[in-house]
Structure formats: C-alpha cells, structure tokens
Amino acid sequence: MKIAEVSQHFGISSDTLRYYERIGLIPPVTRKESGIRDYGDLDLRRVEFTKCMRSAGLPIEVLIEYFGLVQQGDKTIEARKEILQEQRELLATRMAEMQKTLDILDHKIEGYENAVLKKEQEMIQTEDQALEIN
16 A cells, blocks of 8 residues: 555555654555555554554654564563553543543533523513513
C-alpha cells in the first residue's frame, strides 16, 4: 500500500507517517525500485497501533521506548507489559477525570435547559393571561 493510501485509510498525514518511520515508531518501510514506500501488513498493524495509542494520549517517548524493547525480542516481554500496564492506569485515571467533567457539564446543561423551559412556560402563561383579558 502506498503512503497516500495509508494516510487516507488511517486519517494520518503522509508527513506524520514519515515522521513515525524516522523516529522508529514504524520500522523502515520497504520501498519499490522506484523508491516509493510499500506498506505491508506488519507496517499497517504498527501504524494502527501507534495511531490508537497516540489518540489515547500516550507520549511518543513511551512508544519509542516500547518499540525499542519490541526490537530486542522476548527477553523484554515483562518490561513491555509493565509499560502497557502503567499507561493503562494513567489512561484509566484520565478517563475517570474526563467522566467527572462530563457529568458536571451534563448537570450544568440540564440546569440551562430547565431554565429555558421555565421561561417558555412563563411566556405561555403570560400570553394566555393576555388573551383572557382581551
């Protein structure tokens, strides 16, 4: 798959894909004789994983460390697992904080909706009273 196709498929710019390759988040992509990158299945899985982790807020430095350990082989399995567990805990904490913020926003919005509904009901009552007088 060409870089433009990968870019479109994952919603990542070609520049970002090149950057990920340059810093080691994606291993060097095989190139055709013409020099055009040709992303294989492993490359695509790595792009998908990286995009997912970045979208969740994982720092690039953590991903670089993780993929560096992956390249070292099975002797780093425990260290990789520890990185993923630590990042999961941090993400769970951020999600809980975001849920609390979402709950507060929902409460505030509900207050505004109730205030608008009350004003509308008052306006209808005022109009009804005006009609009764006439």
